[in-house]
Amino acid sequence: MSLKETDTEQIILMAAKEVFFKKGYDGARMQEIADEAGMNKALLHYYFRSKDKLFEAIFNDAFQKFIPRVVEKMNSNASFEEKVETFVENYITTIIEVPQIPIFILTELHRNPERIVGMMKRMGVQPQQILAGMKQDIKEGKIRDIDPRHLIINIVALCVFPFAAKPLLQNILFDNNSGDYHKFLLERKKEVCQFIINSVKI
Amino acid sequence: MSLKETDTEQIILMAAKEVFFKKGYDGARMQEIADEAGMNKALLHYYFRSKDKLFEAIFNDAFQKFIPRVVEKMNSNASFEEKVETFVENYITTIIEVPQIPIFILTELHRNPERIVGMMKRMGVQPQQILAGMKQDIKEGKIRDIDPRHLIINIVALCVFPFAAKPLLQNILFDNNSGDYHKFLLERKKEVCQFIINSVKI
DNA sequence: GTCTATATTGTGATAGAC
DNA sequence: GTCTATCACAATATAGAC
Numbered sequence: 550m551s552l553k554e555t556d557t558e559q560i561i562l563m564a565a566k567e568v569f570f571k572k573g574y575d576g577a578r579m580q581e582i583a584d585e586a587g588m589n590k591a592l593l594h595y596y597f598r599s600k601d602k603l604f605e606a607i608f609n610d611a612f613q614k615f616i617p618r619v620v621e622k623m624n625s626n627a628s629f630e631e632k633v634e635t636f637v638e639n640y641i642t643t644i645i646e647v648p649q650i651p652i653f654i655l656t657e658l659h660r661n662p663e664r665i666v667g668m669m670k671r672m673g674v675q676p677q678q679i680l681a682g683m684k685q686d687i688k689e690g691k692i693r694d695i696d697p698r699h700l701i702i703n704i705v706a707l708c709v710f711p712f713a714a715k716p717l718l719q720n721i722l723f724d725n726n727s728g729d730y731h732k733f734l735l736e737r738k739k740e741v742c743q744f745i746i747n748s749v750k751i
Numbered sequence: 752m753s754l755k756e757t758d759t760e761q762i763i764l765m766a767a768k769e770v771f772f773k774k775g776y777d778g779a780r781m782q783e784i785a786d787e788a789g790m791n792k793a794l795l796h797y798y799f800r801s802k803d804k805l806f807e808a809i810f811n812d813a814f815q816k817f818i819p820r821v822v823e824k825m826n827s828n829a830s831f832e833e834k835v836e837t838f839v840e841n842y843i844t845t846i847i848e849v850p851q852i853p854i855f856i857l858t859e860l861h862r863n864p865e866r867i868v869g870m871m872k873r874m875g876v877q878p879q880q881i882l883a884g885m886k887q888d889i890k891e892g893k894i895r896d897i898d899p900r901h902l903i904i905n906i907v908a909l910c911v912f913p914f915a916a917k918p919l920l921q922n923i924l925f926d927n928n929s930g931d932y933h934k935f936l937l938e939r940k941k942e943v944c945q946f947i948i949n950s951v952k953i
Numbered sequence: 954g955t956c957t958a959t960a961t962t963g964t965g966a967t968a969g970a971c
Numbered sequence: 972g973t974c975t976a977t978c979a980c981a982a983t984a985t986a987g988a989c
Contacts, residue, residue, distance in 0.1 A: 557954080575777035576862060579983065589956060594984060596954095652861050655915055659854050660778065662918035669923065676923060693949075698924050698935065699942045702913055710908030713857055713915065716864035721871065721878060722900050733900065740901045747895075748950030759972080781965060791974060796966060798972095 558596055560586050565593075566607050570649040573656050574604050608657065609668070615650055616672050618643050624678045629686045630746055633704065637741050640708040645734060651712045676701060692749040700749065707741045760798055762788050767795075768809050772851040775858050776806050810859065811870070817852055818874050820845050826880045831888045832948055835906065839943050842910045847936060853914045878903060894951040902951065909943045 564586035568577045579600055583590045597603040622635045644650055658665045683697035711718060711734060719730040766788035770779045781802055785792045799805040824837045846852055860867045885899035913920060913936060921932040 573775070573777065573858070573862070575775065578981090580981095590983085591957085591985080592955060598984090600983065652857060655854060656775070656858050656861070658916065658918050659858070660775075662922070666919060666922045669919065674923065695946075696938070696942065699939065699946075702920065702924075703909055703943075703946055705916075706908045706912030707905055709916075710912055711904055714860065714907075714911075716860050717868060717871065718904065720864070720868045721876065722904075736898070737901065740898065741905075744897075744901075744905055744950045747952070748946045750949070780963090782963095792965085793967080793975085794973060800966090802965065 557588070557592065560588070561593055561596055561603070562606065562610070565603050566611070569604055569607050570611075570647075570653050573653070574660065577604075611647070611650060611653070612668060613672070615643060615647075615654075616669070616674060620674060624682070626682075629683070629692055629749070630742075632682070633745050634742050636704065637708060637745075638738055640705075641734065641738050641741075644708070644712050645731075648712050648715060651709045652715075655713060690751060693751050695749060703748075704741075704745055707744065708737075711737060759790070759794065762790075763795060763798055763805070764808065764812070767805050768813070771806055771809050772813075772849075772855050775855070776802075776862065779806075813849070813852060813855070814870060814874065817845060817849075817856075818871070818876060822876060826884070828884075831885070831894055831951070832944075834884070835947050836944050838906065839910060839947075840940055842907075843936065843940050843943075846910070846914050847933075850914050850917060853911045854917075857915060892953060895953050897951060905950075906943075906947060909946065910939075913939060 561582070565577075565582045567585055568582045572578075572581075577600075579590050579593055582603075583593055586593075593603060597606060619636070619640050621639060623632060625632070627635070654665070679701060680697045683692075683700060686692050687694055687697070715730070719725055719727060723729045723733065763784070767779075767784045769787055770784045774780075774783075779802075781792050781795055784805075785795055788795075795805060799808060821838070821842050823841060825834060827834070829837070856867070881903060882899045885894075885902060888894050889896055889899070917932070921927055921929060925931045925935065
C-alpha cells in the first residue's frame with residue numbers, strides 16, 4: 550500500500566466522519582463527502598465500494614475509540630467514589646473531544662438496534678460485573694440501598710444528556726454562546742460526581 | 752369539510768406518525784407512509800402537498816401534546832419536592848405512552864436545531880422562571896447550593912435517557928424482555944424523585 | 954489512482970382519468 | 972376524493988479514458 554493511497558483513504562475517512570456525524574446515515578450524501586474530501590464521488594466507491602461500507606468503517610472506528618476509554622476501570626476493585634469519578638471524568642473528557650458521538654450513536658441505535666447492541670456486546674460492554682460490584686457496595690453499607698440498574702442508568706444519563714441535547718441547551722440556557730457552554734460542560738465533571746455521590750450517601 | 756375527508760386525513764396522520772417516529776425525516780418514505788395508511792402516495796400529496804408539510808404537521812402535533820403536559824406546574828409556587836415529583840411523574844407518564852418521542856425530538860433537534868429551538872420558545876419553554884424558583888429555594892436553604900442549570904439538566908436527563916437509549920438498555924439489562932423494562936420504567940418515577948431529592952438535601 | 958461520463962434505481966411530486 | 976401513470980430529478984454505483 551503506497552503512501553499516497555493511505556493518505557487518500559484517511560482523507561476520505563475524515564470527510565465521511567464529518568458528514569455522517571452531522572447528517573446521520575440517511576441524511577448524508579456521497580457527493581457531500583466527496584466535496585468535503587476535495588475529490589470525486591467515484592473515488593469513494595473505489596476505496597470503500599458502497600455508502601454502507603464507508604459508514605460502517607466510520608461507525609466501528611468511532612465506537613472502538615469511544616467505548617474502551619469509557620468502560621475502562623469500571624470493573625476494578627476501587628471504591629464506589631473512585632469508580633464514579635473515573636467513569637465520569639473519562640466519559641465527559643472523551644465526549645468533549647467529539648461531542649457529536651452521543652447523538653450519533655443514539656440515532657444509529659434507533660435506526661439499527663441489533664447491530665449496535667451486537668457491537669457493544671462484542672466489545673465487552675457487559676454490565677453484570679459492574680452491577681455485582683454495586684450490589685457488594687450496598688451490602689457492605691457503603692452506599693444506600695438502590696437498584697443498581699437505576700443507578701448505572703442515572704450515571705450514564707447525567708453524562709450523556711448534555712451532549713445529546715446540546716443544540717437546545719446551549720441556545721436556551723446560554724444564548725448560544727458556545728464558549729460558555731463548553732465551560733459549563735467542564736464543570737459538569739465534578740458536578741455530576743457530587744450529584745451522584747450525594748444521592749447514594751447513607 | 753366532509754366526514755370522509757377528515758377520516759382520511761386522520762389515517763394519514765397516524766400512518767405518517769408511525770413511519771416518521773420510526774425512521775426519522777430522512778429515513779421515512781412517502782411510499783411507506785402510503786402503504787401503512789392503505790392508500791396511494793398521490794393522496795398524501797393531495798392532503799398535505801409535500802413530505803415536508805406532512806412532517807411538520809406530525810412534529811408540531813407531537814410537540815404540542817408533549818411540552819405543555821411536561822412543563823405544567825413547573826412555575827407554580829409549590830415546594831421543590833412537589834415540583835420535582837409533578838415534573839417527573841408527568842414526564843415519564845407521558846413518554847411511556849409514546850416512548851419514541853425523545854429520540855425523535857433529539858434526532859430532529861440535531862437535523863434542524865433552529866426550527867426546534869424556535870418552536871420550543873414559542874411554546875413557552877423558558878427556563879428563566881424555573882431557574883429563579885430554584886435560586887430562591889437555595890437562598891432559603893431548602894436545597895443545597897447548586898448551579899440551577901446543572902440541576903435542571905440533571906432532572907431532565909434522568910427522565911429522558913432511559914427512553915432515548917431504550918433499545919440498548921432493554922437488551923443489555925433486561926434480555927430484551929419488554930415487559931420487564933416497562934415495569935422498570937414505571938419504577939423510575941419514584942426512583943428518580945428520590946435520587947434527585949437525596950442529592951440536593953442540605 | 955483519479956477523473957468524466959453514464960447507467961440505474963429510488964423518490965417526491967404532478968397530471969389526468971374516473 | 973381516489974386512483975394509475977408518469978415526470979423530473981436526486982443519489983448510489985459503475986464503466987472506461989487517462
